[in-house]
Amino acid sequence: MPLLELENLTVTFDTSSGPFKAVDGVSLTVDAGEILSIVGESGSGKSVSMLALMGLLPWTAKIEADVMRFEGNDLIGMSARDRRRIIGKDIAMIFQEPMSSLNPCFTVGFQIGEMLRKHLGLGRKERRQRSIELLELVGIPAPAERLSAFPHQLSGGMSQRVMIAMALSCNPKLLIADEPTTALDVTIQAQILDLLVRLQKETDMGLILITHDMGVVAETAERVQVQYAGQKVEEQPVRELFRDPHHPYTAALLAALPERARGNKRLPSIPGVVPGPNDRPPACLFEPRCSFATDLCRRTVKRQPASLGLALCNYPLVDGVPQGHPAPAAALAERQEELI
Amino acid sequence: MLRFFLSRLALIIPTFIGVSIISFAFIRLLPGDPIMLLAGERGMSAERYAQLSAEMGFDRPLVAQYFDYLMGILQGDLGTSIVTRRPVLDEFFTLFPATIELALCAIVLATALGIPLGVLAAVKRGTWIDQTVMGTALVGYSMPIFWWGLLLIILFSGTLGWTPVSGRISLLYFFPPVTGFMLIDSLLSGQDGAFLSALSHLILPTIVLATIPLAVIARQTRSAMLEVLGEDYVRTARSKGLSPRRVIGLHALRNAMIPVVTTIGLQVGVLLAGAILTETIFSWPGIGKWMVDSVFRRDYAVVQGGLLLIAIIIMFVNLLVDMLYGLINPRIRH
Ligand SMILES: Nc1ncnc2c1ncn2[C@@H]1O[C@H](COP(=O)(O)OP(=O)(O)OP(=O)(O)O)[C@@H](O)[C@H]1O
Ligand code: SF4
Numbered sequence: 081m082p083l084l085e086l087e088n089l090t091v092t093f094d095t096s097s098g099p100f101k102a103v104d105g106v107s108l109t110v111d112a113g114e115i116l117s118i119v120g121e122s123g124s125g126k127s128v129s130m131l132a133l134m135g136l137l138p139w140t141a142k143i144e145a146d147v148m149r150f151e152g153n154d155l156i157g158m159s160a161r162d163r164r165r166i167i168g169k170d171i172a173m174i175f176q177e178p179m180s181s182l183n184p185c186f187t188v189g190f191q192i193g194e195m196l197r198k199h200l201g202l203g204r205k206e207r208r209q210r211s212i213e214l215l216e217l218v219g220i221p222a223p224a225e226r227l228s229a230f231p232h233q234l235s236g237g238m239s240q241r242v243m244i245a246m247a248l249s250c251n252p253k254l255l256i257a258d259e260p261t262t263a264l265d266v267t268i269q270a271q272i273l274d275l276l277v278r279l280q281k282e283t284d285m286g287l288i289l290i291t292h293d294m295g296v297v298a299e300t301a302e303r304v305q306v307q308y309a310g311q312k313v314e315e316q317p318v319r320e321l322f323r324d325p326h327h328p329y330t331a332a333l334l335a336a337l338p339e340r341a342r343g344n345k346r347l348p349s350i351p352g353v354v355p356g357p358n359d360r361p362p363a364c365l366f367e368p369r370c371s372f373a374t375d376l377c378r379r380t381v382k383r384q385p386a387s388l389g390l391a392l393c394n395y396p397l398v399d400g401v402p403q404g405h406p407a408p409a410a411a412l413a414e415r416q417e418e419l420i
Numbered sequence: 421m422l423r424f425f426l427s428r429l430a431l432i433i434p435t436f437i438g439v440s441i442i443s444f445a446f447i448r449l450l451p452g453d454p455i456m457l458l459a460g461e462r463g464m465s466a467e468r469y470a471q472l473s474a475e476m477g478f479d480r481p482l483v484a485q486y487f488d489y490l491m492g493i494l495q496g497d498l499g500t501s502i503v504t505r506r507p508v509l510d511e512f513f514t515l516f517p518a519t520i521e522l523a524l525c526a527i528v529l530a531t532a533l534g535i536p537l538g539v540l541a542a543v544k545r546g547t548w549i550d551q552t553v554m555g556t557a558l559v560g561y562s563m564p565i566f567w568w569g570l571l572l573i574i575l576f577s578g579t580l581g582w583t584p585v586s587g588r589i590s591l592l593y594f595f596p597p598v599t600g601f602m603l604i605d606s607l608l609s610g611q612d613g614a615f616l617s618a619l620s621h622l623i624l625p626t627i628v629l630a631t632i633p634l635a636v637i638a639r640q641t642r643s644a645m646l647e648v649l650g651e652d653y654v655r656t657a658r659s660k661g662l663s664p665r666r667v668i669g670l671h672a673l674r675n676a677m678i679p680v681v682t683t684i685g686l687q688v689g690v691l692l693a694g695a696i697l698t699e700t701i702f703s704w705p706g707i708g709k710w711m712v713d714s715v716f717r718r719d720y721a722v723v724q725g726g727l728l729l730i731a732i733i734i735m736f737v738n739l740l741v742d743m744l745y746g747l748i749n750p751r752i753r754h
């Protein structure tokens with residue numbers, strides 16, 4: 081039984097300009113001890129899908145899913161009270177902005193301790209003991225003194241370590257890390273990633289690592305799910321994904337990696353932006369930015385089988401060649417031009 | 421903290437001098453002669469007038485009078501009322517407890533109701549609850565106090581006969597003041613019904629005086645809460661599986677209180693200004709009514725001394741609020 085199963089998750093925001101689907105039929109599973117990476121540009125619904133799972137979206141969000149199960153328990157039908165026994169304890173989450181994610185009015189010790197009291201019922205002395213252990217675990221020097229520190233006295237990296245310690249306090253079975261290093265300095269980024277992966281290995285928890293950085297994916301993940309404009313467009317084990325991406329969007333993301341950009345010209349990036357609520361293409365959402373797009377892509381789009389990475393594309397790439405495309409050579413030439 | 425305190429103290433001295441000049445000048449700018457008012461209808465002989473004038477120092481140049489006044493202050497002497505012939509400071513301390521009692525009750529009421537209402541409105545943002553609370557607050561905020569007080573007296577004291585019209589306690593009870601606070605003194609007196617009588621006298625003035633601060637506190641709490649509820653750390657608190665009660669009542673409210681405490685502190689000035697009207701409507705023997713009476717009598721010493729004392733109180737309370745602000749905001753404390 082997978083640790084987490086999500087099937088056909090859809091999140092619709094009620095906005096002033098009408099309903100907006102931020103997440104559109106996303107499915108995913110995570111097993112214990114596994115790292116799943118979710119990648120995609122800004123606005124592709126990575127955070128929203130995980131916040132939906134945690135029950136942290138505002139009331140303007142309508143959440144629908146065929147299946148939303150954790151350890152076999154249905155999360156959708158569950159009462160808010162029952163869900164709060166799982167959230168924070170068995171499923172924990174850390175966020176992109178460590179500096180603003182800690183409450184400025186309370187000490188580090190208080191913020192870790194309140195989880196230990198709520199979920200584990202620990203007494204004052206045990207809480208202190210365990211908090212010190214946790215801070216040690218995440219590599220914070222002088223942990224006993226840090227307990228009485230306020231968040232504004234911590235650096236970004238330290239704050240993220242505290243957030244991780246807090247998330248790990250009740251030994252969660254699943255940790256969701258939403259771009260945990262985006263707001264940090266490059267050197268600190270690597271440290272925090274190493275820490276997360278090491279802790280994941282030690283505790284055998286499942287880890288969902290959200291990022292828009294393919295480099296991070298290459299270093300950490302085992303399985304990768306690529307999201308675009310709220311849809312899952314491809315899913316593969318990390319090595320296969322890097323070797324042979326099937327969706328043009330994935331291929332473009334990989335081509336944008338600095339070490340892959342050949343010809344020492346300027347960094348290639350994908351032209352255009354993720355469609356917003358008002359400019360959604362009719363069928364394939366990547367169509368306006370795709371160099372392989374044909375008329376068919378404006379009418380319909382097809383989900384490929386697992387052997388092709390579940391790519392949501394009419395002409396999935398195999399070794400860089402669009403399968404079934406009417407004029408593959410011309411399209412490739414055009415793409416090459418764009419990349420240079 | 422000490423440096424903070426000292427820097428605030430340094431600000432108080434120029435403010436103090438400014439207020440002393442303004443309060444000295446204000447009452448003298450009003451037309452009317454205190455000695456003629458004292459004489460009343462009967463009038464007064466020119467010799468008697470000159471004698472009284474010299475006695476009270478009114479014949480000296482204004483600058484000299486101000487200087488006398490300032491020297492007096494430095495020696496802790498605020499002068500003597502020309503009407504009662506009692507030292508201003510003595511009168512002040514006799515009447516002040518009545519005002520404190522009323523103002524404390526009002527600010528407690530305004531805070532105790534305003535904060536929960538503001539939180540409720542923020543949490544139920546956009547619903548009829550929010551609209552009702554904020555609509556009522558807007559009405560309360562723009563309520564003319566005098567009119568509002570009379571309205572309540574007519575309804576509750578007149579038509580319904582539930583509450584007394586004026587004073588601090590029924591004339592049936594008499595006991596010497598111990599603390600000056602009628603609620604406490606009436607309990608200490610041990611007389612049957614004294615406490616209830618004092619309480620019933622307090623209700624209407626408290627409501628009237630609390631109305632504007634209540635509206636201000638509710639609005640400020642709502643907007644502070646709305647801002648805080650969108651913060652990342654509130655999401656973190658919810659992601660920990662804490663109950664909504666704890667997330668809103670502890671994690672969010674604690675941060676929202678930082679601006680609200682400042683607002684409450686600023687209400688002290690509003691309260692003392694409101695006390696002048698409220699005490700006049702309800703014949704409440706406090707410093708507000710004392711000030712109004714003294715202005716009508718052109719009792720120079722009382723008005724200038726009283727204003728100065730009120731200003732000192734406001735400055736002192738603001739200092740207290742600033743320190744409290746430092747206490748609840750860790751970013752200032754460290
Ligand atoms: N509360 C909300 N109301 C309306 N729209 C929202 C809300 N929260 C998010 N969205 C929209 O949903 C879409 C997906 O947002 P999401 O935060 O999940 O993107 P993301 O993939 O996490 O991007 P990033 O890399 O920037 O974090 C965005 O277009 C965003 O504007
Ligand atoms: S369906 Fe067409 S437009 Fe969409 S990604 Fe595939 S080739 Fe490009």
Ligand SMILES: [Mg+2]
Pocket residue numbers: 126127128258259
């Ligand atoms: Mg995000």
